[in-house]
Amino acid sequence: MTPEGPGVETSTAAPPEASRHSLLRRFIETAILFISMIAIVRAIALEPFGVPTGSMAHTLVGNHKACHCPRCGYPVVVGSASNGTSKSTRDPYRRASCPNCGESPLRFDAVRECIGDRLLVDKNVFELRKPRRWEVAVFRCPYDGNKPYVKRIVGLPGETVLLRNGDLVINNALVRKSIDECRAVRVELFDNNYQPADRGWRQRWRTLPQEPTSADWQSAMLNVADAFVNRSELQVDEQNADAWLIYRHWLLDENQEAHLRDDFGYNGGDLPHRLNTVHDFAIEFDLQAERSNGSVEVALWDGHDEICAILSVDSARRTQLVHARTGEVLSASESHLRSGQTHRVEYYFFDRRAALVIDGRQVLTCDLPEVGHRQPVSRPFRLRGRDVSLTIRNFRLFRDIHYGATGGDCRNGVYEPWPLGPDEYFLLGDNSANSQDSRFWTDAGVPERYFMGKPLLLHQPSQWTHVRNWEIECIDLKRVRWIR
Template identity: 35%
Template sequence: MIAPTAFGAASASRSLSSPHDHFDGLVAATPMSPLIADQVKPRVVTLRSGFVRQTIEFLIALSLAIMVFRTFTAEAYVVPTGSMAPTLLGNHEEVACPSCGIRFALGIDEDGRAGQPVCPNCGEDKLDGVPIVPCSGDRLLVQKGLYDFKRPRRWEVAVFHFPAEPTQAYVKRVVGLPGESIQILRGDIYINGKIARKSLQEQRAIRIPVYDSQYVSQDANRVPRFIFRHGRPQSGLTSAWRTEGPLLIHDPAEATENATDWVEYRHRDPDRAQYTPIYDFNPYNGGELRGENRVPDLMLEARLIVGNDVPTVDVRLNSGADRFLITLPFHEDALPQVRRNNQAVALAHAVPIPSTPGTPPSSRVLEASIMDHRLSVSLDGVPLFDPVDYDNPAVGYGSDVSPIGVGVRRGSLTIERFKVFRDVYYTSALANTPKRPFGVDEPYKLGLDSFFVLGDNSSVSNDSRFWSSSPVVRGDLFLGKPFLVHLPGQVVPLKVFGRSVYWVPDPREIRYIR
């Protein structure tokens, strides 16, 4: 749910909803919050009447311009709940982990209560008394009238009137389009019996953070997140990898025939406190609501400094029982190569990696993902080949405790930042509520001008799956597309000119919605 807010105005309202309840509407904006309005006190000054008249005319024109802008172009809404977290945040607390230093959002209910905080990065759960900052829900700017000229696209975030209560606005992600048959299977969306895939840009918009090496936990030596392996486990070869704070560094070393020196990520589950496969845990919901579903759809984003003495960099990605090996020739006259389960994969439109011999190596951003039975690889935002799609996933789960690895045979390589993400896993249950969902046990056929929408925080989102009468949003109910989180705020008591102010803008969280 969302509610409209005044364009650019800050609201003092604490009308919140529990991150575990099923009220997902948006909150509407008011012309100006009384809390802010009563602080705008005009000073008495002596000015010439001509200047005063010009000022009044300017203010009137500005007010009319804002009204026109709001009426025909954009409207602001507040998100009070966490059904779209972490893409969009409802009312929450910002928690600072004392172990690794990362900050994360924990949803709070209408009475100001929050669940048990658990750090999503290092798993620290002894967080009583740590610094927290209450924050209001995200304030969205919504492009109105857009859907009068175009229909909502799949994977697009949209604001619409809730069919069961048309005066209430909701924000969700569109996944099913008119005339399609939609079904949720093993966390993925299937359209007309085939898996619905995302482009790399859509993956970036939906992905959920799992780990960030920039935030090193205090117990990193006791429970390391990376292991170093040179060649096969029983080869006895010494690895040239080492850690230096948040950096992963491979020192120059003599090449060993047929032996790649690997740094492998090991996943430590936040709410299980042990090495496990990656599950669909969402820290916004608190530690009481555990992740119950294995997520095979993963993405690596790594910032690399590749020395001129490194011929190739290997990347390994595991997805369920499938194992992909990507070979990237940084300083060899060759094209990227991919092997799936030890079998070569034909690549379409593969391009060589641009190299600059003789110049100091610079930082490169590598993205590699397996989502929706699709392998995508890009360097500095440029795809290195067309996505590799497959419809015959290997049966089973495989060993997913270490699902990602980066390896070299020789030379100097520094990984400045190693980030792991997962895809949204669409569940068949709503926070353990015994409800038979639409589009899960069997496909649901959408009619003309009918759409199916879901929340990113799937385990607590009241969306098309669980609406009592019908899962459909008609095309005429769409209000617009949110494009910007503007003026996100912290609820921080301050004294300003003798008055208490409980909401201040937090410019760190201003962001575009893709």
């Protein structure tokens, strides 16, 4: 027994060597526990998946290079030659162009290639419920050695699938997307925030002072819109009230107006298929009205019909969707804009469905019947204010995915309807022009037993960045997101 008393201290501390062994043991135990938890989660719940190709661009990108356009500053992403259906030795970087202003060729010689996106896949979701239309799925392709593929589901068991005029037709009925589905697949055509340094976008914005019909404003000679355009802002005041501000697709280098097509900057140049004219458009912008008791009129044209959204400002009048040619009111709501406030406006005309969204809430929608022939479109949008002053910022123009033939063995569901079996799904890539999918396979349908899961999170998008004198590849935090 050891005596204790004043001035006598006892110590229970372990010897230094024993303490080091204890810390090392704790570290090893913690590491083993952590690795075991990851293994368990991966085995029963989540699994990482790499995306090497760009068949799902822009939703998911494969190996690629990125730069900013030297003329307008737009961020350009171009996929590597290993993408999609092309088996040629083409160099997509050699003839890459800016999808916003058309600047070509872009210089990618000194740009390093990034690896494709990496996903976390929920392995159990399809054990609990059936796959749904328009959601993204990972599956083992039975027509390519059971390799893992990622595509978007468009056709469900027992349905008949046809891709007609760029749209999806199921059982001979046009399929229309919800607002969230439209946001997930829309392809950006133009962003007014990215301005050519020398001239801006004076050539794309034009005005027409008189009241045109739907047919007239598509072919009329347009006036310069300098009074409306203040660099990236569009402004309507008392001096130019009631005049229509019109967007036209203008090629800067060719100095001419051109029809909008399904060109996709991600694919670079020299894809072996002809471009298709597109007809389904959407716009998005921030709008601030300074005077009350007026209205804002926003119209979209799809080559057959023009639907005008009339947004009431601090007025008892209703917000409406109106057929521009006939004047018929197709849908109406008591919602209105408030003067002095900035509102986020989205307006879609996809799949022959017009839908108006204000501040994230869908306020109006109407469906039009499917039509056959539609005219090529170069002027998809026009706007004016009635008894209001407007400022529009962050204007962007989009198109819908255009599904169709891309040459070669692309046949299933393209030229005639394709019937799916009782357990089969029809899957397509978002990059329709460069995707190996149900259109090409020996049998278009993929049985449900081949499904691996649903992508849940894009957790490792990559980018190259400079740290002092070093260039390193790291996670692009701006692109980390949940996948719809």
